[in-house]
Amino acid sequence: MSKPDAARKPYRVALYGPGPDVESFRAFLHGPGMKEIFSEVDFAGAAPGDPGQGRVDPDIPVYPSLPALLAAHPDVNCIFELTGSGLPPETVLPPGITVMDRLASMLLKSTVSTAALCESCRLDLSKTRRYLDAVFDHIDDEVVLADASGVVEDVNTAAIRRTGLPKESLVGRPCREVLDELPHFHPAGPDDVSPWDDLLSGKGGRAEYSCMDAEGLLRYFRVAAHAIGGDGRPRHTVVLRRDITHDVFLERRLQKSERLAAIGELSMFISHEIRNPLFAIAGFANSLLRSSGIDESSREKVAIILQESNRLDTILKSIINFSRPTQATPGEVELNPVVRQTLDLMRVGMDKQGVEVVVEAASSLPKARGDTELLKQCLVNLLKNSMEAMPQGGRITVSTGMRQGYVFLSVEDTGHGIPKENLSQVFNPFFSTRDKGSGLGLAMTRKILNDLGGSVSIKSEPDQGTTVTLLLPPFFALDKDTPHAQ
Numbered sequence: 001m002s003k004p005d006a007a008r009k010p011y012r013v014a015l016y017g018p019g020p021d022v023e024s025f026r027a028f029l030h031g032p033g034m035k036e037i038f039s040e041v042d043f044a045g046a047a048p049g050d051p052g053q054g055r056v057d058p059d060i061p062v063y064p065s066l067p068a069l070l071a072a073h074p075d076v077n078c079i080f081e082l083t084g085s086g087l088p089p090e091t092v093l094p095p096g097i098t099v100m101d102r103l104a105s106m107l108l109k110s111t112v113s114t115a116a117l118c119e120s121c122r123l124d125l126s127k128t129r130r131y132l133d134a135v136f137d138h139i140d141d142e143v144v145l146a147d148a149s150g151v152v153e154d155v156n157t158a159a160i161r162r163t164g165l166p167k168e169s170l171v172g173r174p175c176r177e178v179l180d181e182l183p184h185f186h187p188a189g190p191d192d193v194s195p196w197d198d199l200l201s202g203k204g205g206r207a208e209y210s211c212m213d214a215e216g217l218l219r220y221f222r223v224a225a226h227a228i229g230g231d232g233r234p235r236h237t238v239v240l241r242r243d244i245t246h247d248v249f250l251e252r253r254l255q256k257s258e259r260l261a262a263i264g265e266l267s268m269f270i271s272h273e274i275r276n277p278l279f280a281i282a283g284f285a286n287s288l289l290r291s292s293g294i295d296e297s298s299r300e301k302v303a304i305i306l307q308e309s310n311r312l313d314t315i316l317k318s319i320i321n322f323s324r325p326t327q328a329t330p331g332e333v334e335l336n337p338v339v340r341q342t343l344d345l346m347r348v349g350m351d352k353q354g355v356e357v358v359v360e361a362a363s364s365l366p367k368a369r370g371d372t373e374l375l376k377q378c379l380v381n382l383l384k385n386s387m388e389a390m391p392q393g394g395r396i397t398v399s400t401g402m403r404q405g406y407v408f409l410s411v412e413d414t415g416h417g418i419p420k421e422n423l424s425q426v427f428n429p430f431f432s433t434r435d436k437g438s439g440l441g442l443a444m445t446r447k448i449l450n451d452l453g454g455s456v457s458i459k460s461e462p463d464q465g466t467t468v469t470l471l472l473p474p475f476f477a478l479d480k481d482t483p484h485a486q
Helices: 019-029 032-037 066-072 102-138 157-163 175-181 197-203 245-290 296-323 335-353 372-388 440-451 477-481
Strands: 011-016 041-047 078-081 098-100 142-147 152-155 205-212 218-228 236-243 331-333 355-360 368-370 394-403 406-413 455-461 465-472
Touching: 011 019, 011 066, 019 041, 019 102, 041 066, 078 102, 098 102, 142 157, 142 175, 152 175, 157 175, 175 236, 218 245, 245 296, 331 372, 335 355, 335 372, 335 394, 335 406, 368 372, 368 465, 372 394, 372 406, 372 440, 372 465, 440 455, 440 465
Parallel strands: 011 041, 011 078, 078 098, 355 394
Antiparallel strands: 142 152, 142 236, 205 218, 218 236, 331 368, 394 406, 406 465, 455 465
């Protein structure tokens, strides 16, 4: 019966050689690489081959001669001879002791050190591979890896999820076929010429395209291909596709904001310049109306001049107010009281016009982050628009609640609705379907909501009414504790 591992004797070694070599080899013996070969190595000591060849570290047990070392440690299993000249001729070794000369010792050290380095590199490579796999599988872009002949070798989780096919059915197929499995992939360019030929031929590059999704909405994508390989010969091609619809939307929104800002500054300048002579016109018209020296026909014409001057002044005031930054002071807002107070203000006019009002307010509604007076102004604009859409009366439904993590306020009417060709223009400050007015109500409402961190949307069908919804961010408890949350 073999003895258990705990009872095994350690493999005992001794060193014979100059001080620097002894220190270096002793460090090697206690290193991790040697432990892979011998689970337990016991260092007995060292005997300097030549006492004049350098001092040895005080922590290393040193004996005056090799016989003295062997006398102190008769159970030594191996002697590493590091001088390169062999052991002294008079040395008599007990049976069972192995002697490794300098060449063999250095070869062992080099081999074990290289093996340890290889293991370290393997571990580093394994760690890097895990990191790359994590990035590869968790990136939201679709990634397809193909070899030099264009055959797919790997696809990431996003590509698998969006194709709806198992990985096994994608790997091994031509790259173009796999890309065609992706939803909304643009199959061809103008004249049925593929825009991806250069990308997939190893040259690399990028291309952008747009397409309609299943809901009829326009989406934008960017496809990039990168050649991987050395010596100018691509070994693999990695293809990435990214949905850039949101980026394009933000870019165009920024461009539109810049244009509107420029238009706003110009409008402010023009409005101020027009109002100066307008005041003079209105003043002289008032003076003429009070004069007794004009006949009745001329008085009617002067009254029209004054009336139209006042209307133009009202429009100019609206343009100036729209061009100015919103003076919002965001805070806690309870929408239900805002709805009640605003409806109380509009009640007389609604009753007179025969408009029925239905309120569907959520009972436990979180506070919104906004400005009470500005939100009242927005609601007044929406209610006035609904009343104008129902000159013979109708029903207005005002609702509050939570939607998509936002507090919402919607106004729905049973009016004549908005034609589809006009729906995209309703937020344009210079668009209006009315004979009189500037159409600034909805434009101002959207401006206020954007400044408050919310948004506004509209749905309408001809002869089926219109619904306008305001979305406001909820007021979190953290906002109270954060001075700069505004």
